[in-house]
Amino acid sequence: xxxxxxxxxxxxxxxxxxxxxxxxxxxxxxxxxxxxxxxxxxxxxxxxxxxxxxxxxxxxxxxxxxxxxxxxxxxxxxxxxxxxxxxxxxxxxxxxxxxxxxxxxxxxxxxxxxxxxxxxxxxxxxxxxxxxxxxxxxxxxxxxxxxxxxxxxxxxxxxxxxxxxxxxxxxxxxxxxxxxxxxxxxxxxxxxxxxxxxxxxxxxxxxxxxxxxxxxxxxxxxxxxxxxxxxxxxxxxxxxxxxxxxxxxx
Amino acid sequence: xxxxxxxxxxxxxxxxxxxxxxxxxxxxxxxxxxxxxxxxxxxxxxxxxxxxxxxxxxxxxxxxxxxxxxxxxxxxxxxxxxxxxxxxxxxxxxxxxxxxxxxxxxxxxxxxxxxxxxxxxxxxxxxxxxxxxxxxxxxxxxxxxxxxxxxxxxxxxxxxxxxxxxxxxxxxxxxxxxxxxxxxxxxxxxxxxxxxxxxxxxxxxxxxxxxxxxxxxxxxxxxxxxxxxxxxxxxxxxxxxxxxxxxxxxxxxxxxxxxxxxxxx
Numbered sequence: 001x002x003x004x005x006x007x008x009x010x011x012x013x014x015x016x017x018x019x020x021x022x023x024x025x026x027x028x029x030x031x032x033x034x035x036x037x038x039x040x041x042x043x044x045x046x047x048x049x050x051x052x053x054x055x056x057x058x059x060x061x062x063x064x065x066x067x068x069x070x071x072x073x074x075x076x077x078x079x080x081x082x083x084x085x086x087x088x089x090x091x092x093x094x095x096x097x098x099x100x101x102x103x104x105x106x107x108x109x110x111x112x113x114x115x116x117x118x119x120x121x122x123x124x125x126x127x128x129x130x131x132x133x134x135x136x137x138x139x140x141x142x143x144x145x146x147x148x149x150x151x152x153x154x155x156x157x158x159x160x161x162x163x164x165x166x167x168x169x170x171x172x173x174x175x176x177x178x179x180x181x182x183x184x185x186x187x188x189x190x191x192x193x194x195x196x197x198x199x200x201x202x203x204x205x206x207x208x209x210x211x212x213x214x215x216x217x218x219x220x221x222x223x224x225x226x227x228x229x230x231x232x233x234x235x236x237x238x239x240x241x242x243x244x245x246x247x248x249x250x
Numbered sequence: 251x252x253x254x255x256x257x258x259x260x261x262x263x264x265x266x267x268x269x270x271x272x273x274x275x276x277x278x279x280x281x282x283x284x285x286x287x288x289x290x291x292x293x294x295x296x297x298x299x300x301x302x303x304x305x306x307x308x309x310x311x312x313x314x315x316x317x318x319x320x321x322x323x324x325x326x327x328x329x330x331x332x333x334x335x336x337x338x339x340x341x342x343x344x345x346x347x348x349x350x351x352x353x354x355x356x357x358x359x360x361x362x363x364x365x366x367x368x369x370x371x372x373x374x375x376x377x378x379x380x381x382x383x384x385x386x387x388x389x390x391x392x393x394x395x396x397x398x399x400x401x402x403x404x405x406x407x408x409x410x411x412x413x414x415x416x417x418x419x420x421x422x423x424x425x426x427x428x429x430x431x432x433x434x435x436x437x438x439x440x441x442x443x444x445x446x447x448x449x450x451x452x453x454x455x456x457x458x459x460x461x462x463x464x465x466x467x468x469x470x471x472x473x474x475x476x477x478x479x480x481x482x483x484x485x486x487x488x489x490x491x492x493x494x495x496x497x498x499x500x501x502x503x504x505x506x507x508x509x510x511x512x513x514x515x
Contacts, residue, residue, distance in 0.1 A: 084418065086413075092429065094432040094435075094510045103418075
């Protein structure tokens with residue numbers, strides 16, 4: 001029904017989905033995605049933005065090859081390493097923070113690398129602890145560190161800062177940018193927070209409601225670090241004018 | 251409407267409730283009742299604690315008690331391991347594959363309801379009065395219970411952690427060890443707990459019916475001799491062994507495997 005092609009390591013990630021249909025327990029069919037085509041530029045941050053329930057998470061799951069019930073093709077290198085930050089931290093409660101990271105770390109990832117990464121995301125003191133002792137914000141930091149410890153060729157982030165207070169969310173966004181610029185990798189982030197999208201995106205992909213497809217791709221050329229609140233507000237106002245369906249009420 | 255006042259007496263009694271004191275007092279109370287009953291009865295059929303304890307001592311030093319305990323313990327462990335391994339494997343497969351579950355479910359219900367005695371007799375009739383038949387029969391009695399418990403465990407596995415393991419491309423062994431097994435731990439604990447007590451009771455029946463040694467054999471022999479002291483002595487000695495296993499092996503192991511759970515947030 002689908003096929004996953006493995007291209008050379010240097011090639012970028014190409015997503016072609018003709019159709020993805022969920023079949024409910026009672027047999028009802030719900031088409032989540034139709035004719036969606038997207039190329040991810042190497043070492044850049046692509047942000048997907050669309051209304052709730054438009055199939056963003058479904059799309060990420062397909063890209064991560066967690067779901068192969070669709071028609072189309074995902075093109076990526078055969079041995080591509082993946083980092084995935086889910087909406088919830090999804091840490092193993094019976095393993096310490098250090099073990100959680102070590103379990104999925106890239107082969108050459110040393111203890112020193114791990115400690116340096118932990119230091120950078122502010123969880124150095126938490127390494128010997130169990131996830132249940134951590135607040136949601138800290139657990140998210142661990143999930144972030146875990147995603148980077150795999151030294152991913154593709155980093156997938158599914159609303160990674162949802163249900164945090166704005167201050168913690170903002171700190172984590174800065175942290176993500178910080179870790180990401182230290183080791184740039186092709187990244188695909190899903191959000192429905194407009195300002196978050198504008199702050200983080202190199203390519204901002206606007207998605208239509210279900211069945212979803214790409215409405216427009218906005219490229220933001222200013223490096224993420226130089227985007228100040230005023231610029232973000234201006235961009236937001238501009239996008240709101242041009243794409244009211246995607247930006248109103250968000 | 252009710253009003254509750256703080257009761258200062260409650261604090262004074264608290265030391266009694268801490269540590270092993272309650273358990274020790276409780277055991278002492280049991281021995282006392284036994285002692286009084288035996289004194290009143292003054293019968294060969296109800297020996298007091300002292301008589302039974304001295305029998306245990308005599309049999310340990312000059313008799314076969316340790317050997318018989320060892321044989322029975324070996325059979326308990328062997329049946330337990332066989333039942334846990336086979337039962338867990340079947341339970342996990344049934345929990346994760348609905349088709350297999352539909353096929354095997356009627357079998358499971360039959361074996362759950364088959365009396366232990368029937369399985370033991372048939373095992374001896376078909377496979378002879380040997381060690382393998384004995385251990386197999388005991389294990390077969392326990393397997394359905396393990397299957398039912400582990401099937402629930404397999405059904406309760408967290409799909410979001412499974413997805414995480416797949417996204418991070420964990421190898422099957424790594425995922426089994428770090429994601430699946432820890433989630434099944436409470437189910438293993440429940441199956442072992444109920445398993446070990448059920449198994450040792452059935453082992454005694456198996457020994458009584460068709461083995462030339464073991465605690466069950468001794469009980470049978472002493473029943474024919476009407477030697478109640480020996481019956482109580484053997485029972486008490488083996489209960490002591492099982493208590494030791496519970497407190498020195500099972501509970502520390504369980505505390506170790508759930509150490510991540512006990513810390514407050």
